[in-house]
Amino acid sequence: MAVIMKVVVFLLVLAVLMAPFPAAADIFCDNVKVVADALPKNTSASAVHFATSTVGQAPNVVYAMSFCRGDIVNDTACAECVASTFARIFRETPPELECYRDASYFVDCPVFYSGDNDTLAPFSATDEQEPFERWNINVITGDDAGRIVGLIRELLVQTVQRAASAAPLRFATGTMDSGTNFPMVYSLAQCTPDLSAGDCLACLQRLVGKINATMALRMGAQIHVMRCYFRYEAYVFYDGQPMLRINGSLSPAPTPEPTTTPTKRKSKLWVIPVVAVPLLAAASLCFVFYSPCFKRYRRKGKATRAGSRRTQDEDELVLDGKNSDFSVFDFEQILDATDNFAEENKLGQGGFGAVYKGHFPDGLEIAIKRLASHSGQGFTEFRNEVQLIAKLQHRNLVRLLGCCSQEDEKILVYEYLPNKSLxxxxxxxxxxxxxxxxxxxxxxxxxxxxxxxxxxxxxxxxxxxxxxxxxxxxxxxxxxxxxxxxxxxxxxxxxxxxxxxxxxxxxxxxxxxxxxxxxxxxxxxxxxxxxxxxxxxxxxxxxxxxxxxxxxxxxxxxxxxxxxxxxxxxxxxxxxxxxxxxxxxxxxxxxxxxxxxxxxxxxxxxxxxxxxxxxxxxxxxxxxxxxxxxxxxxxxxxxxxxxxxxxxxxxxxxxxxxx
The missing domain is CATH 1.10.510.10 (Transferase(Phosphotransferase) domain 1)
Structure with a gap:
């Protein structure tokens, strides 16, 4: 009996000694959850959509960092994006673990957390962190392959240079037109805003150096470390106009000056959508811009029919329209983009007209809705509604790019989405x-x-x-x-x-x-x-x-x-x-x-x-x-x-x- 009692006492002591270990793990994971709740809001509240956080006491302290991709300008969208990244981390945690001790997730809104503060320390030129790499499986082929590879490298070099010099965001985008049948190539580079221009450039250049002679033939790649990353693809994967453009002679075309704050990174020709924004309201939208279309694009000497009848309210709305994300396009631009509405560019037929795929000279792919007839709705009924819908901005909403109204033509321009509908x-x-x-x-x-x-x-x-x-x-x-x-x-x-x-x-x-x-x-x-x-x-x-x-x-x-x-x-x-x-x-x-x-x-x-x-x-x-x-x-x-x-x-x- 004495032996049994000793064994029982030993087991009880052992249980007491071991109890703190799972409790400590629970405390760390609880701190991770606190970070996951707070960091989305803190990131979106930052002017540059970047935040760090420290929660808890040693040895269960959690150090965390997150930021949103530079083209996610909406605060709400940024918060949702960071929250979604945390949700993915938790979703992919194995059932036997309550949480990872260290986690890194490279998506549109990267999230990093660790129990070791050194893991999130600022970048240095000697940093040996192993990059995360994801390569497009398609390969550049043909007689122009070498020339195209050179153009892509030039695009990446200029994109990372632009990102490094773009304070405070450290973010840039670009596009390249090879002048051949090869698709337009789009690039993006970004560093965390707390890096200096020199450190950002060094970080990005190290990643670009990963593209050796073999991998240079790939048609796209994403390469990340914690403080910087770049990506390029043969399709559009970000919102907003490219900040720089490379043409077939390796010479950069004139581009807008780099932006400085999220609130100023408004694009007039982007954040666009595909066949589905308010079509009733959209038809009226063309009436909203009816006078500008004629005023800007009709030949001299011809009367502007709508212009002579414009009310004061319409003048105010037209003025608002000039400062919105909508654009008014010349009918000649639409004809050029669709090759005169060529049958091979026709994507389908909708209730209000045909839909065509088009390309603008800057490489932007668009879907053009050629309305079969006028909506018949008056200007006043939809004025406020159209102005609202024009300002809807969210990564999970399709948005209208603009319109053209000329004679009997009423045309809506949307972002081209390649994968059709669900x-x-x-x-x-x-x-x-x-x-x-x-x-x-x-x-x-x-x-x-x-x-x-x-x-x-x-x-x-x-x-x-x-x-x-x-x-x-x-x-x-x-x-x-x-x-x-x-x-x-x-x-x-x-x-x-x-x-x-x-x-x-x-x-x-x-x-x-x-x-x-x-x-x-x-x-x-x-x-x-x-x-x-x-x-x-x-x-x-x-x-x-x-x-x-x-x-x-x-x-x-x-x-x-x-x-x-x-x-x-x-x-x-x-x-x-x-x-x-x-x-x-x-x-x-x-x-x-x-x-x-x-x-x-x-x-x-x-x-x-x-x-x-x-x-x-x-x-x-x-x-x-x-x-x-x-x-x-x-x-x-x-x-x-x-x-x-x-x-x-x-x-x-x-x-x-x-x-």
């Missing part, structure tokens, strides 16, 4: 295989952030009313951008609900029940649509249509049945292999079912949705029986819709009277 991928068994779970989750999160911006962070509340996969476009890196604001409703910041006495517009399969039956819409209407889209992304099935889902005739009912029976994994498309990310997938289904609740009051807000998506520990409510539990919901649209097999987007346009 439905093109998720409903095609072969193409959805190109999207792994991490990319699909990033798309879901991106859509949520875009809706949150519309509902909370833009100047007025914007209710989209037609959110669906075909209205979510994908850029070159498969980042989602919400498009087509033709049916959007806009409210003052203290309003949350509206009602239409005219016919309901939108697509029934994505329409909240209170809107479909009573014409009542609110911010919760878009939450419902978001829930449907998430279920479609996860399952690869359409909510509406002729296909039955198990014993049910719509996807919502099928998802609810599986959830009730504990067989939620059967909802997930087989290509995603639920076993590897089962917890995340189950949470997404839970969130989606909360979004499609029958009563709007039971649905979460988009702020709630974003928080739930970014956390693995927040407790989720149990969903109730959803709307349309066992009702056929067709995919009919209550408005004119034009689609084409090669269309980059199906555009839904209301033909009701003005809002």
């Amino acid at each position: 439905d093109f991928f998720i409903f095609d068994q072969d193409k959805r295989a190109l999207l792994d779970w991490s990319k699909l989750l990033a798309i879901i999160e991106g859509i949520a952030h875009g809706l949150l911006y519309l509902q909370k962070h833009s100047r007025l509340r914007v209710i989209h009313r037609d959110l669906k996969p075909s209205n979510i476009l994908l850029d070159g890196e498969m980042n989602p951008k919400i498009s087509d604001f033709g049916l959007a409703k806009i409210f003052s910041s203290n309003n949350t609900e509206g009602n239409t006495t005219r016919r309901v517009v939108g697509t029934y399969g994505y329409m909240a029940p209170e809107y479909a039956s009573e014409g009542i819409f609110s911010i919760k209407s878009d939450v419902f649509s978001f829930g449907v889209v998430v279920l479609e992304i996860l399952s690869g099935k359409r909510n509406s249509g002729s296909h039955q889902c198990g014993d049910f005739i719509n996807l919502i009912g099928y998802a609810w049945q599986l959830w009730e029976e504990g067989r939620w994994a059967d909802l997930v498309d087989a290509s995603l292999v639920p076993k590897s990310h089962s917890v995340e997938m189950m949470r997404c289904i839970n969130i989606a079912l909360l979004c499609v609740q029958e009563n709007a009051v039971d649905r979460p807000t988009m702020a709630d949705v974003v928080a739930l998506l970014s956390s693995e520990t927040m407790v989720l409510a149990e969903p109730k029986q959803p709307a349309y539990f066992n009702v056929r919901v067709g995919n009919e649209e209550t408005s004119i819709t034009g689609t084409d097999s090669c269309s980059i987007n199906d555009v839904t346009i209301s033909v009701t009277t003005p809002r």
Whole structure:
């Protein structure tokens, strides 16, 4: 008995001695969570979108740093971007670890934290930190390969020099036109703003030195260390006009002076979008610029018809327009960009006209919407709405570049997005295989952030009313951008609900029940649509249509049945292999079912949705029986819709009277 007692005492002592170790680990991870909560706000509040943080006491102190890519000028977008990076770090932490002791994540908004302050020490010329490298798998070939490689190197050299000299941001972008059929090449370089010009240049030059004779043939690369990085690609991957341009003779073309602060880095020809901003409002936008188009581009001696009828209000709006992110283009510029609307440049046919791909001389790829007819709406009705939409800025929203109005031509110019719309991928068994779970989750999160911006962070509340996969476009890196604001409703910041006495517009399969039956819409209407889209992304099935889902005739009912029976994994498309990310997938289904609740009051807000998506520990409510539990919901649209097999987007346009 004495021996047993000694063993018990020994074990108790051992347990007491070992107890501090897991507790210490918990304290460090708790400090990491404090950093993750504070750093997004601190970074976005900084004039240069850069912040450091120290939390806790030794030996559990956490040193952290984050910054936003220089073209992310919006404070809200910067905060969301940093928060998203932390969410990725936590998501990719192995289940057996509560958190990493050191973490580095190189994305648009890099985040670094460590328990060792020396890890985040300022750069020095002798720094031997091993760079993170990611290379484009495509290779430059052909007789001009050597010349193009030389042009790219010259582009990178000038870009890093421009970044190093650009105080205080230490950020620059560029583009190169080889003068051949080779695509335009785009470059970006950035250092943390706390580096001197000399240290920034030394840091970037060391990274550029990684491009040896073999790797120089690659068509793109990203190379990072903690304090600096650069990237180049044969497609546009940043917002804003390039700060420098290289032509085929290796001589830089005249470029704007480097910018100094985020608030001044406004671009007139960028931050542009693709086939989907307020098409009703967009048609009016051309009227907004009607007089400038004629005044600037018609031949001398011809009367300016609109000019003679302009009111004082119109003069004020035109003046505002000159200072906005919209541009007024000459019709000749549009003809040159599209090769006279050549058939081979036609991307598709929408409800209000054809869409063409075009190129401006500076290499900017654009999508041009040639309206088939005037909208018929007056100037006054849409003036305030157009000015608002022109100022919407978020990485997950598609934006309009400008317009041209000349004689009977009414033309809208958008950013060209190469990967079409979300439905093109998720409903095609072969193409959805190109999207792994991490990319699909990033798309879901991106859509949520875009809706949150519309509902909370833009100047007025914007209710989209037609959110669906075909209205979510994908850029070159498969980042989602919400498009087509033709049916959007806009409210003052203290309003949350509206009602239409005219016919309901939108697509029934994505329409909240209170809107479909009573014409009542609110911010919760878009939450419902978001829930449907998430279920479609996860399952690869359409909510509406002729296909039955198990014993049910719509996807919502099928998802609810599986959830009730504990067989939620059967909802997930087989290509995603639920076993590897089962917890995340189950949470997404839970969130989606909360979004499609029958009563709007039971649905979460988009702020709630974003928080739930970014956390693995927040407790989720149990969903109730959803709307349309066992009702056929067709995919009919209550408005004119034009689609084409090669269309980059199906555009839904209301033909009701003005809002």
